[in-house]
Amino acid sequence: ATRIAGTANDWRCSCCGKLLGVRxxxxxxxxxxxxxxxxxxxxxxxxxxxxxxxxxxxAPAR
Known part of the structure; x- marks a missing residue:
């Protein structure tokens, strides 16, 4: 399987790394x-x- 490079906006599972969402x-x-x-x-x-x-x-700090 080809792994796609993530971005800083990716929300990934803290345990297995699965992509959950994108900010x-x-x-x-x-x-x-x-x-x-x-x-x-x-x-x-x-x-x-x-x-x-x-x-x-x-949410990011303001």
């Missing part, structure tokens, strides 16, 4: 199977679909 313009973009996509405000919490770890993304 864009102050919101988190989440994309799931079958075309489900969401824009959520920060802070955001998500369970990793690969390993089940609960992850939290915080």
């Amino acid at each position: 864009r313009d102050g919101v988190m973009h989440l994309s799931f199977a079958r075309g489900h996509e969401y824009l959520v405000s920060l802070p955001a919490t998500a369970t990793c679909r690969r390993c089940g770890t609960l992850n939290q993304a915080t």
Whole structure:
């Protein structure tokens, strides 16, 4: 499998590294199977679909 280089805006699982979302313009973009996509405000919490770890993304300091 080819590994795509991540960016500073990637939100990854703290345990397994799976991509959970991408931070864009102050919101988190989440994309799931079958075309489900969401824009959520920060802070955001998500369970990793690969390993089940609960992850939290915080808003950047102002």
